[in-house]
Amino acid sequence: MALLPPCPDTALMRELSETRRGFHRIPELSWTEYLTTARLCTELEALGFAVAWGQALYGTQQPPNPPDVETDRIAYARAEQVLGVGNRYLPSMQGNRTGLVATLEGSLAATEPGPVFGFRFDIDALPVTESQDAEHQPAAEGFASEHAGIMHACGHDGHLTIGLGLARRLAASRARWAGKVHFFFQPAEEVAGGGLLFAGLPQMAEVERFLTLHLGIVDRYRIIFDATWIAARIYDVVFHGRASHAGNAPQDGRNALLAACQAVQGLYALPRHSAGMSRVNVGRFVSDNAHNVIADEVRFRYEVRGADNEICDFMAAAAEQVLEGAARMNGVTWERQVFAEFSSYPNSRALAEEVAVTALEIGLPEALLQDSFLVSASEDAGFLIQKVREQGGEATHLILGSPVGGGHHCGTFDFDEQMLGWGVLLFERLVLNSTQT
Template sequence: MAYYDRLDEHGLAVLDYVRARRHDFHRHPELSWCEFRTTAVLCRELAQMGFSVRWGRPLWGELRPHNLPPREQLDAAFAAARAELGEGDPYLAEMAGGFTGLVAELDCGGGPHQAFRFDIDALPVQESGGCDHSPCGAGFASVVDGRMHACGHDGHMAVGLGLARLLAEHKAALKGRFTLLFQPAEEVAGGGVHFARLPQLQGADRLYSVHVGIVDRPVLVCDATWIAGSVFEVVFRGRPAHAGNNPHYGRNALLAACQAVTALYGIARHGGGASRVNVGAMHADNPNNIICDEARLRFEVRGADNGIRDYMAQRARQVIEGAAAMQEVTVEITPLTRFENHPNHPALAAWIKEQALAFGLGAGDIQDSYQVPASEDATFMTRAVNEGGGQACHLLFGCPVVGGHHNSRFDIPDPLLAWGSSFYFHLARQALACWGSDQFKV
């Protein structure tokens, strides 16, 4: 039996609730910076529980979202949310323009400040319609064409709401301040950069963040670190010419882009740790009889740490500029966003393992540490808390993942989410017991 199938009384109490919330979010996926309906639903749920909720422009203050999608995409997503929720929805207006996400706080009086982070965006993936795909059979598959919660963020939100319900129901027995951050735009390394600067996170004694799945077996990882990454947009500009009559007059931007793509995949990998490169898109809107004068591509590099990421980025710039020089075209390389590698607080990771054992997990249910060969923008928040005198740690609620992450058949077990809510509640209460001890010191 998987660890998450052994639900305690608190897990059983929120199971139906987290299942229903996860299924609702799964049916209504929204892309990065377009999480308007998602944010409004979260605000409503948390306000009804008694949390103090801040969202939209009042939450963001002087901060501004970056790497936003095209304006027409933002406007269409906002209009769709307004059409569903109604003109009078009290939350939507303040989110216009991409000011999504929220922070919910429950103040129970003197004690530690504990923060929990959950990401909320979906992916541009068309969900499988196969009869063996559980969301289809159970009636909660995505109703939005070309969009899907294919990474588990619908589950993360459900864990957060389950935790919120348990905190609210036991408020009289709790102390301290509980801050739940529902962060937008993780998939584009957007929201975490800004949420790390929010005043609601400042002074946090502890920050917990989590990802479901990732490790494709039922195991709790107490210390999950993520590799660093950077994303770039590249534009090659050449000179058009007749492809048959005088091709030698032209300067072929598309050929330069093709040579750059080949060269990018040929970059020598770093001997000091994991390194990655991927070209996700290449486009040239050009007829067949004209030498192409403009081509675009978007690519990413990753590294086990920030230094290896920077090595990959430097080599990528060199080979792209070399490809442009070969074809005598110009090139612009624009950084779009980045992910950082930052270690978890070792004392908090060790304490989480102790608490997992006390919560009923066996040694075989726990993995001490794991470096995920992917990237996460929660690391900006981890860094802010750890460097601010607190303790921050990222966990994995590992489980068999149908189809794999970012796949059209992605699915996760609902009991895992109820277990996660209950385990987080356990951590929150146990932290109160050791408040003021050496375990809270950096």
């Protein structure tokens, strides 16, 4: 395995490590990133960015898949306790309006032409309990999660750290560059709601060059400059039957549990698609019925995925036939609603190739560079990439590969912090190469 050289800017690395560890301690679930958002707003405004957050940012848009009321209440109360009831950022975020957009113009923008850059950094964590093993660096060095049952187990603490590090450097060099930068600190990537909502923001309509990234993924050191992700559709299903006594009158019942079980079996039996990768999974199944009652209601959540949107649509349509068939066989009804969607969209080759050249410029070894890669997971940045490309801009997704401990979404997840410094330097050079005079 090719090794990653240390980031040459040791002062930058000390700063980024401290920032990352601070945010790693305070993970927040999707749509409840109140404390994270407020702290980002505070620093970005101090750096001179124009910051939009809360109601002013969302306008008439509503979070499409917010958490339950109690989860939200606990998260907001925790943020209030840390920041104080009078914090200026929190009130406008109520109702799960988390995340922000920070904008800065170079001082030469009035006299020199320059592109509008967009950078997206996701900020949410996962309902994962962090390992306390001595081999797990956050636990060993005292920066493990302080929020029980919640953890940055997918690197988003690193993503937002790269965003802050880049913001600090561009603010410091503002007098030397033209153009404009929008920083999208996006909530709710893990439940695929934030990307679709942020794609509709007016700031996205201005973006001409768009970049986003993910740490880890390939479990080895690698800089992938044209990464795409498979599409996904996630659904919540309810089967409605008729209850009756299982011993005394089984003939009067309509068994929703049996129908749901047959549906699940049918979903896993779906044929895959020869044109590319396809997936199906049932991740949640609830039948809250007594043992002696014919079940009248069953709920479950399933997902289908495909290497592109067309394959994913094929899988979704086939799954719908399975659900309808299972319901008809058992004389029950069913309903389905979308919980979340992930879009797959191709990157801009010209921008991806520019990233590769820039990586060499800043000192990353050619042996670590990789061209294209299809990730067998999903990422809602696809909606943002699609938005920029459809309006005539360029966009690409990077992977800053690193060993990741026990793997993504695992209690022992971690990454090599040296990637933080390289990520900042890479994005900074891309901006300066395009706008500096």
